[in-house]
Amino acid sequence: MTVGDPPKGDIDEDRLAEAYNRALKLEKSGDFDAAADAYREVLALDPVDRGGAAVRLASMGRGAVPERAPEAYVETLFDQHAEVFDNVLVEQLGYAVPVQLRHQLADLGLGPFGRVLDLGCGTGLTGGELRPRAEFLVGVDVSERMVELADEREVYDELYVDEALRFLHAGEEGERWDLIVATDVMPYLGDLEPLIAAMAARLDAGGLIGFSTETLEEEVFAGRDFTVGRFQRFAHREAYLLRRLSGAGLETVLMEPITVRHEQGLPIAGHLVIARKG
Numbered sequence: 001m002t003v004g005d006p007p008k009g010d011i012d013e014d015r016l017a018e019a020y021n022r023a024l025k026l027e028k029s030g031d032f033d034a035a036a037d038a039y040r041e042v043l044a045l046d047p048v049d050r051g052g053a054a055v056r057l058a059s060m061g062r063g064a065v066p067e068r069a070p071e072a073y074v075e076t077l078f079d080q081h082a083e084v085f086d087n088v089l090v091e092q093l094g095y096a097v098p099v100q101l102r103h104q105l106a107d108l109g110l111g112p113f114g115r116v117l118d119l120g121c122g123t124g125l126t127g128g129e130l131r132p133r134a135e136f137l138v139g140v141d142v143s144e145r146m147v148e149l150a151d152e153r154e155v156y157d158e159l160y161v162d163e164a165l166r167f168l169h170a171g172e173e174g175e176r177w178d179l180i181v182a183t184d185v186m187p188y189l190g191d192l193e194p195l196i197a198a199m200a201a202r203l204d205a206g207g208l209i210g211f212s213t214e215t216l217e218e219e220v221f222a223g224r225d226f227t228v229g230r231f232q233r234f235a236h237r238e239a240y241l242l243r244r245l246s247g248a249g250l251e252t253v254l255m256e257p258i259t260v261r262h263e264q265g266l267p268i269a270g271h272l273v274i275a276r277k278g
Helices: 013-029 033-045 053-059 071-092 098-106 125-135 142-151 164-171 193-201 238-247
Strands: 113-119 136-143 160-161 177-182 203-214 224-229 234-236 250-263 264-276
Touching: 013 033, 013 053, 033 053, 033 234, 053 224, 071 125, 098 203, 098 250, 098 264, 113 164, 125 136, 125 142, 125 177, 136 142, 136 234, 142 160, 160 224, 164 193, 177 193, 193 203, 193 238, 203 234, 203 250, 234 238, 238 250, 238 264
Parallel strands: 113 136, 113 177, 136 160, 177 203
Antiparallel strands: 203 264, 224 234, 250 264
């Protein structure tokens, strides 16, 4: 979301636009205290938080780290950037997690797969990499515009507009998957326990999950399992990931340190994770 593109809704949009743009400018100038006051004003005007004010407060150290990014924020963010998503993410930011995931699955001798679920499918970057090794491929994303663009890629057998955890919980009784992937989903979640547990519950015995995360230097976490970094995405400690996987009855097959992307010329560290249900 950029200055001049305030979140929309049944609210006083003029006041919201003024407060949101003022907050962004103050944050950019380094006046975090004044920016925090403006973001709190944004939250008061737009409680569902389409602008991600709660996440921005956390990233500046002026608010509690939330359990996850607001769903309305994630939906708005990706709807607004859908048209330029592939170009910005891949060409400008060097995002290559879908390719890295495909290579790691092949190197480990995993697959081909029968039923594959791509959570947070976006425009279909990961689906395109997995299609040759998936008999039946389903994509899910909270952004309707992203799903429309994924449909144009013509790699999925089925596509749904939904939030990842809600989709897993709403699945038909007995519905199982051989592989569930979630690339670039975890950076918009803090507490990963609900999603990892739901993914594990929907796997067949021996089924796999694959996902990417971002991380930071250990001291930045200040004893927490996850936090919000300077670019308003969640970072997770490796020990936390291992604990959540084990708690869901999953065996860690791979936890590979990777560069997830570049942001303002800086490499963003993270992990590529593959885990198996016993």
